[in-house]
Amino acid sequence: MKIGIDVRCLMEKHYSGISEYTYNLLKSLLTIDQQNQYLLFYNSSKPVEMPEFNNPNVSYRGFSYPNRVFNLAMRFLKKPKIDELLGGVDVFITPSFLFSNLSDNCRQILIVHDLSFELYPNFFTAKKKLWHRLINPRAMTRRADEIIAISENTKADLVQIYQVPSTKVKVVYNGINQIFFQPIAASQLDKVKAKYKLHNPFILYLGNLEPRKNVATLLKAFEKISNQSIDLVIAGSQAWKYQNLYKIWEQSAVRERIKFLGYVDDPDRPALYALAKLFVYPSIYEGFGLPPLEAMACGTPVITSFNSALIESVGDAGLLIDPHNVNDLVSAINNILTDEDFRNRLATQGLSYSKNFTWEKAAMAIQEIINRSNL
Numbered sequence: 001m002k003i004g005i006d007v008r009c010l011m012e013k014h015y016s017g018i019s020e021y022t023y024n025l026l027k028s029l030l031t032i033d034q035q036n037q038y039l040l041f042y043n044s045s046k047p048v049e050m051p052e053f054n055n056p057n058v059s060y061r062g063f064s065y066p067n068r069v070f071n072l073a074m075r076f077l078k079k080p081k082i083d084e085l086l087g088g089v090d091v092f093i094t095p096s097f098l099f100s101n102l103s104d105n106c107r108q109i110l111i112v113h114d115l116s117f118e119l120y121p122n123f124f125t126a127k128k129k130l131w132h133r134l135i136n137p138r139a140m141t142r143r144a145d146e147i148i149a150i151s152e153n154t155k156a157d158l159v160q161i162y163q164v165p166s167t168k169v170k171v172v173y174n175g176i177n178q179i180f181f182q183p184i185a186a187s188q189l190d191k192v193k194a195k196y197k198l199h200n201p202f203i204l205y206l207g208n209l210e211p212r213k214n215v216a217t218l219l220k221a222f223e224k225i226s227n228q229s230i231d232l233v234i235a236g237s238q239a240w241k242y243q244n245l246y247k248i249w250e251q252s253a254v255r256e257r258i259k260f261l262g263y264v265d266d267p268d269r270p271a272l273y274a275l276a277k278l279f280v281y282p283s284i285y286e287g288f289g290l291p292p293l294e295a296m297a298c299g300t301p302v303i304t305s306f307n308s309a310l311i312e313s314v315g316d317a318g319l320l321i322d323p324h325n326v327n328d329l330v331s332a333i334n335n336i337l338t339d340e341d342f343r344n345r346l347a348t349q350g351l352s353y354s355k356n357f358t359w360e361k362a363a364m365a366i367q368e369i370i371n372r373s374n375l
Contacts, residue, residue: 001036003370004082004089006098007060008041011048014237014263016208018113020290021150022095023051024177028363030055036370039086043070061086074101075134081106091370094144097137109369110144114287114309115157116212123211123284125240138162146369148172150288151309172366173313174288175359180270180297192271196261202231203333204276204300206264206291207283209234209242214282214305214323219248221282221329222258227337235261235272273298278336278343281305282323289313293357296350301343303332317353319346 005026009019030038030053042050043063050060063070063085073079083089083106093109094100102108117124117132124132141147141162147169149155155171158164192198203222207213215234222232234245249255264272273279279295281304289310292302302318304310314320319336322328336343 001091001370002039002086002089003036004039004041004086004092006041006082006092006094006100007050008043008098009095010050011042011044015266016237016263018096021111021113021174024175024359025095025362025366026053028175028359029367030058032360032363033057033367039089041082041086043067071099071134074099093370094140097132097135097140099135100140102143107145108143109146109148109366110140111148111150112141112154112158112287113150114154114285115161116285116287118161119157120212120285123241128240144168146170148366148369150174151312153309153312154287170365170369172362172369173357174290174293175362176290176293176297176354176357177266177359179266180273180294181355182270184271184274184298188271189275192268192275195268196233196259196264196272198231198233198259198275200229200231200257201277202233202259202275203278203280204233204235204272204295205280206235206269206272206295207281208236208239209245210239211241212284214284215245216248217282217323217326217329218280219245219252219258220326221333223252223254224326224330225333225337227334228254230277230337231257231259233259233261233272233276235264237263269294270298273300276300278303278333280329280333281310282321282329283308283310284323286310286313292318293354296347296354299347299351301336301346302350303329303336313357315353317346317349 009022012019038058040060043065045064045066081101081103083092083102091107095111141164149169149171152171155169158169159166273295279300279302281292283305285308287309292304292314295302304314304318305323306320319332321332
């Protein structure tokens with residue numbers, strides 16, 4: 001079987017969210033499937049570096065059309081057709097909502113991460129809103145032959161908001177990269193400490209800086225916690241509408257104890273999680289929520305939100321709070337930092353729970369869907 005996969009997200013310099021998902025899933029899928037032929041599609045008018053997959057059944061098919069022309073042509077002229085550019089495929093996998101156009105007889109598996117843009121449009125810029133409008137996610141869900149949702153919460157949103165038949169959607173949970181389960185050498189911990197100048201104990205947030213992640217509430221809560229000798233470390237790329245965070249930081253009475261690290265390279269992330277006394281992820285909405293599980297895999301206790309898919313991904317292994325209530329978050333942080341037994345119990349529960357989520361398990365489930373789609 002010839003399987004096409006849209007890997008345009010892997011052209012990004014720094015992976016997060018969908019690009020990280022696509023890379024890890026593809027890596028595991030190619031490990032377990034040596035039979036089918038995989039054609040990896042991307043397009044860029046500029047030179048790009050793509051990750052290497054040396055499997056004999058894998059090949060890149062790159063094109064150099066100007067992206068704006070290419071995307072708009074697919075949207076309004078209904079050409080070119082990606083499967084035809086690839087020389088024909090039996091199944092085409094689209095790993096998120098993207099500009100896409102396929103032949104009527106080409107089977108499509110669409111992976112949906114969340115519908116945050118439908119539920120919380122105020123969190124997005126005008127440019128992002130226009131992008132989603134042009135892509136027309138609702139139409140994409142109708143066109144797809146099968147849909148993979150990364151959580152039961154996302155599946156429920158698809159059924160309720162887009163009226164997608166429940167039978168059309170299969171839930172396949174994300175996995176956790178095995179690097180987060182590996183023992184971390186003391187030398188690596190010291191290296192990361194020195195690299196990011198982490199001299200004091202710290203609370204960690206890791207994720208993109210955008211309104212939905214609700215980092216503003218964390219900044220406000222940190223100012224109120226009882227422990228005055230601990231720092232707050234915020235790691236992640238500046239996504240959109242992040243400027244307000246720096247205004248809150250500038251006005252904070254404890255600004256000297258708050259550090260913004262920017263994007264953190266993959267090799268440093270396990271050590272960063274492991275060094276943290278506590279990981280806090282007060283997101284308003286998640287299609288899954290991988291960072292809390294990564295922190296758990298590194299043995300770090302987690303506070304996250306009692307909402308959306310976070311209830312599924314974290315279960316009862318983390319401390320769940322109301323992300324709209326600053327005092328609720330303050331109380332949760334104080335409880336964990338002052339009660340060592342509670343902190344250790346959360347860390348143990350989290351490590352055990354996180355082992356349920358592997359990319360191998362996700363890849364096997366998706367391989368089954370691929371094989372079924374060709375029957």
